[in-house]
Amino acid sequence: MIAEILVLVLIVVSVKYYANFRRHMSFAKDLHTVQPCYPIIGNIMKILWKNDEDRFHGLMEGFRHPSKLFKFWLAFIPLLTTNDPGMIQKILTHPQCMQKPYIYKLIESKFGLLVADDPIWKRQRKALNPTFNLKVLNGFIPVFDKHAQSLVNELFQKPIGKKVQFTEMVTRCTLGMVCATTIGLNIYEDANMDRIPHLFDKVWELVSARILNPFIHMKSIYRLTKNCKLEKALRQEHAKLIDEVFQDAKIQRAKREDANSDGYRKPNIFIDQLLDLHYKKIFNDIEVSDNVTTMIMAGSDTSGTELGIIAQLLAMYPHLQDKVYQEIRRVFPTNDELHFTLENLGQLQYMEKFIKEALRLFPIAPVILRQATSDVVLDGLRIPSGTILTVCIYNLHRRKDIWGPDAEEFNPENFTPERIKSRHPFAYLPFSGGNRNCIGYRYGMISMKIIVVHLLLNFKLKSDLTCHRELRVKFNTLLKLSVEPGLVLEHRNDQF
Numbered sequence: 097m098i099a100e101i102l103v104l105v106l107i108v109v110s111v112k113y114y115a116n117f118r119r120h121m122s123f124a125k126d127l128h129t130v131q132p133c134y135p136i137i138g139n140i141m142k143i144l145w146k147n148d149e150d151r152f153h154g155l156m157e158g159f160r161h162p163s164k165l166f167k168f169w170l171a172f173i174p175l176l177t178t179n180d181p182g183m184i185q186k187i188l189t190h191p192q193c194m195q196k197p198y199i200y201k202l203i204e205s206k207f208g209l210l211v212a213d214d215p216i217w218k219r220q221r222k223a224l225n226p227t228f229n230l231k232v233l234n235g236f237i238p239v240f241d242k243h244a245q246s247l248v249n250e251l252f253q254k255p256i257g258k259k260v261q262f263t264e265m266v267t268r269c270t271l272g273m274v275c276a277t278t279i280g281l282n283i284y285e286d287a288n289m290d291r292i293p294h295l296f297d298k299v300w301e302l303v304s305a306r307i308l309n310p311f312i313h314m315k316s317i318y319r320l321t322k323n324c325k326l327e328k329a330l331r332q333e334h335a336k337l338i339d340e341v342f343q344d345a346k347i348q349r350a351k352r353e354d355a356n357s358d359g360y361r362k363p364n365i366f367i368d369q370l371l372d373l374h375y376k377k378i379f380n381d382i383e384v385s386d387n388v389t390t391m392i393m394a395g396s397d398t399s400g401t402e403l404g405i406i407a408q409l410l411a412m413y414p415h416l417q418d419k420v421y422q423e424i425r426r427v428f429p430t431n432d433e434l435h436f437t438l439e440n441l442g443q444l445q446y447m448e449k450f451i452k453e454a455l456r457l458f459p460i461a462p463v464i465l466r467q468a469t470s471d472v473v474l475d476g477l478r479i480p481s482g483t484i485l486t487v488c489i490y491n492l493h494r495r496k497d498i499w500g501p502d503a504e505e506f507n508p509e510n511f512t513p514e515r516i517k518s519r520h521p522f523a524y525l526p527f528s529g530g531n532r533n534c535i536g537y538r539y540g541m542i543s544m545k546i547i548v549v550h551l552l553l554n555f556k557l558k559s560d561l562t563c564h565r566e567l568r569v570k571f572n573t574l575l576k577l578s579v580e581p582g583l584v585l586e587h588r589n590d591q592f
């Protein structure tokens with residue numbers, strides 16, 4: 097009898113839930129639905145049982161349609177999707193669309209800026225914006241320089257003519273930069289910390305697999321899987337390492353000196369600024385540690401992965417590499433004068449175009465999501481509160497109506513001032529747009545430029561690949577190389 101009652105209750109609840117859901121989605125009945133679409137599993141066949149690369153391309157294909165807004169069903173989860181710059185601008189600048197949907201919570205770090213819920217995020221972002229201002233970034237330049245030099249020294253240790261796994265090495269370098277500027281830690285001096293990139297990578301992998309499988313989004317179901325146990329163990333190890341540096345940073349701060357051993361004024365590192373906010377009671381303990389983790393996570397893998405791609409592009413297009421190199425030589429005529437400033441880095445205009453073009457074809461965050469926190473009207477369509485909005489940056493950056501018939505070609509000239517001016521302001525969004533854009537975009541650009549300068553002043557880059565289409569990518573929450581093609585480094589003999 098009890099079982100029958102339970103089944104009846106279950107049926108009534110399911111029917112009610114389904115009816116509510118239908119009512120909720122009725123606003124979108126006239127919008128295009130990506131095909132093929134099946135009950136319960138939606139469009140999941142685009143990504144199910146595919147290898148990493150096919151899954152990435154299946155997902156991007158699913159998110160591609162000329163309509164301004166269309167529906168992609170991640171199984172039973174409807175994603176209202178767009179690649180249209182006008183619509184994207186409306187979403188990313190709408191005050192009621194600043195929320196990240198629950199899918200981001202799978203990344204955890206709940207109180208970090210990347211994931212935090214709208215009201216918390218607003219307070220945090222306001223407090224954290226000044227921690228990335230130009231004065232602070234200027235103070236970081238010697239740290240970037242030192243780490244880029246260490247990378248070059250490591251590369252010199254590699255046998256000449258043999259392929260190096262560059263992405264891994266450069267990601268360690270960007271992690272070093274972020275750890276130094278975030279928590280004042282030198283990862284090259286602490287063997288334990290060497291595990292951090294590996295831990296991040298494994299966690300990203302598990303999180304991506306979970307994001308793409310809505311059937312294990314629910315914690316109670318995920319808990320039954322092997323991945324959950326593995327993820328938990330990795331996170332515990334990671335949290336322990338972060339806690340060690342956090343405690344250390346507190347001690348260091350107590351006996352802070354004005355100058356460090358290298359003689360330059362100690363930059364105003366992120367944790368000191370966070371601790372200031374903590375003492376002023378603007379951030380609590382968990383917000384401080386989640387934001388430290390967020391910065392390390394968001395700041396190292398992104399630039400490291402992109403630099404791995406940039407190095408490949410420089411290697412496969414030697415004539416463009418030569419242009420970047422010649423420009424470096426004009427700005428830094430002798431090796432002795434390698435003194436970076438925001439001004440001379442700003443003069444590396446061609447390099448900037450090259451990096452921007454790399455970010456166009458290979459945007460690290462190929463897809464970003466938002467959630468409406470109340471009913472919003474976009475282009476006359478009333479979108480109910482709670483709807484998940486998807487912006488596919490990867491497809492936006494390859495639209496032929498924006499980038500021309502050669503949209504798929506690699507061409508840094510896409511970023512001449514005239515062409516930039518002629519495009520919609522939301523046609524190019526490697527760092528997202530609106531108030532919830534990347535807080536570290538200038539940090540990322542400056543550090544990437546310094547690494548490229550050091551790299552090209554010392555080496556000619558060579559690769560087996562001859563075209564960017566040969567780069568194989570996958571979706572690992574971020575866009576990542578699925579196969580590291582390896583880079584051959586030839587020492588430069590130019591004497592200056």
Ligand code: HEM
Pocket residue numbers: 209210211221274390391394395396398399402455459460461464465525526527528531532533534535536537539540541
């Ligand atoms: C090549 C370098 C980078 C790229 C392409 C990049 C891209 C992005 C994108 C697209 C977003 C928006 C994500 C979303 O809305 O879901 C974002 C957010 C963010 N990025 Fe970056 N990023 C880079 C480097 C960095 C660096 C160096 C840092 C910090 C040191 C950083 C910290 C953050 C943070 C904290 C957020 C969340 C901002 C918020 O929600 O207010 N990023 N990034």
